[in-house]
Amino acid sequence: MRRFLKNCTNAGLITAAVFAVSGSGSVSAQEKLVIATTGGTLEQEMRTHFFDPFTKETGIQVITVSGTGAENVARIKAMAQTGNVEWDLYQAGEIQAASELHKSMNEDMTEFCRAYQGDTDLLPGACASSGVLSAYGTTLLAYNTRSFPAPGLKTWGDFFNVEKFPGPRSMPNFNDPWRVMAAALLADGVKPDALFPLDVDRALGKLDTIRPHISLWWKTGDQSTQGFRNGEYVAGEIWQTRASALKKEGQPLAWSQDQAFLVGDRWALIKKAPHRANAIKFLEYFLAHPQAQARVCEALTCTPARYSAAKAMNAEAQAAAPTSPDVFEKLIRPDAAWINANNQMLLERWNEWNQR
Amino acid sequence: MTVTATIGVPSTEAIRRRPLTGSARSYSKTLSLILIAPLVLLMGFGFLYPVGKLLLGSFFAPEFGLEQFQRLMRSPLYLTVLLRTFEIAFAVTIASLVIGYPIAFAMAKLPRRWAALTTVCVLIPLWTSTLVRSYAWIVLLQRKGVVNALLLDLGWITEPLRLIYTEGAVVMAMTHVLLPYTILPIFAAVRAVPNELGQAASNLGAGTLSVFWRIMLPLSLPGVFAGCLMTFILALGFYVTPALVGGPRTMLMATLIGQQTTETLDWAFAGALSTVLLAATLTFVVAFRKTLSLNRGFAGVS
Structure with missing residues (x-):
């Protein structure tokens, strides 16, 4: 049902994206990045705190398509099978991200994560071969x-x-x-x-x-x-x-x-992504902005990927989301x-x- | 005798020689091809190719064989669900017929103003999204919904009844959604019966019931069967309404296929499930038509 609705909105969004890209010459010449999201508040918050500021800083335009998580994965599988990959990044559920299917469709992030090995501000395992932690x-x-x-x-x-x-x-x-x-x-x-x-x-x-x-x-x-x-x-x-x-x-x-x-949800980089370099830039940007992570998690009540981001959240959100280490320990993984x-x-x- | 016949009716030779009159059979081959090309192309690319690929996939994963189908037989779950799908589709068809026939009859035979009103009542829901209609049923049937509130106020019940997420609710909501598909063919059949037939029968002394039973009903049967068949086939593949109004217990084939395509991404198995549903549906349709065509009166059923 919801899937059906999402399909409709997807069609709309894709058309909108296509028009946005092909509509004017200056835009189509611009660098871009295609991200599949699960829509709703998550996308709005991401747009406000990450996508738009990222575009402002780098000039790379972020185009989003939205669907349910399962539906996005189904489409990515179809894209991988036909060899016609149109998207760059998406958020995969942590369990899904550990699957063989995920590994077959997405890049191994070990190389990317090497730069973050000594970063003690990151939650343990936040940057892993299966993807970069977005939030818990x-x-x-x-x-x-x-x-x-x-x-x-x-x-x-x-x-x-x-x-x-x-x-x-x-x-x-x-x-x-x-x-x-x-x-x-x-x-x-x-x-x-x-x-x-x-x-x-x-x-x-x-x-x-x-x-x-x-x-x-x-x-x-x-x-x-x-x-x-x-x-x-x-x-x-x-x-x-x-x-x-x-x-x-x-x-x-x-x-x-x-x-x-x-x-958790992890950013996954799709194999043969058309704008791979821009996707890497975005992931670096994402990890480098704990304040923005804090704002997103305040709105969604989630636990961000950085300890400093968790500390930067307002008291109300900190109380609601599992951020303190002792609560975190008790949770069931x-x-x-x-x-x-x-x-x-x-x-x-x-x-x-x-x-x- | 022979002379009048030749004058009254043009000979078959004469009909064949007439150029491009109403009958499509007299169009040239090229023209016919051009006319059907868009439909054939649309069917080919939009339906046959993707569906064929999905169905064939079920025989070729991981390699050629019937592995997916064996898996389907191993658990009783899939056959139970297939059987339930047919049961629910059957119940919906019968309910649609019982409710739909009088409505179709009214649309065809009532005075113009009333007939128009009935037609509007049938068509407006048809133009409303299935989603909206299914959600409307949730509003009516939920624990604190309209029906429960009314029954509680009347003092007929003391505890809210469990109305939604039951098989009964699914049958009711699906009947509501599919009703127009039963009504419209019956309406067309009833309307095509000339009023004079009924008048002639009355003239010869038949009562109202007798006219209906011996003239209207038999002549409207092709519409009844067409409507029922359409409703039944649509009900077999229904996805939206059972997902919304039924709980996890009223799982239908379409729900299972959806699970396999989007959740487990096991497209080969989804293909196997679709193949089984399609084969069962086709078998049913063919058997239905065979039975009917034994009786020549129903030969017009499409």
């Missing part, structure tokens, strides 16, 4: 404070405890079932360090207990917030960015970061290699469970 975000447990006043829900165990915390709930269903299974396993008493490889049978068994209480399996971020607004559910496993957006709107919402799942190796199996088991 989390998927966490959010709940309605009117239904569950302080102390509220803390762990996934509380989320699955429908006797103590009665009320309808929501969990994600965007074809990426590891998050749901991981939450179920944590609720069932599995220790975070023993989470991977996921015990799928046990996870699905635990999910059976909560299924009657799930009033929405959300597919898109917008959907995950709408239910909180209209009371469709009072607790949910949703993205941090969406949770803080809801709170900013004035919704009675609180969340727990205790067992939140940490997932998915085993990307295992998830990638078992992607099809997970999806198949998930589909089967849903049909039961």
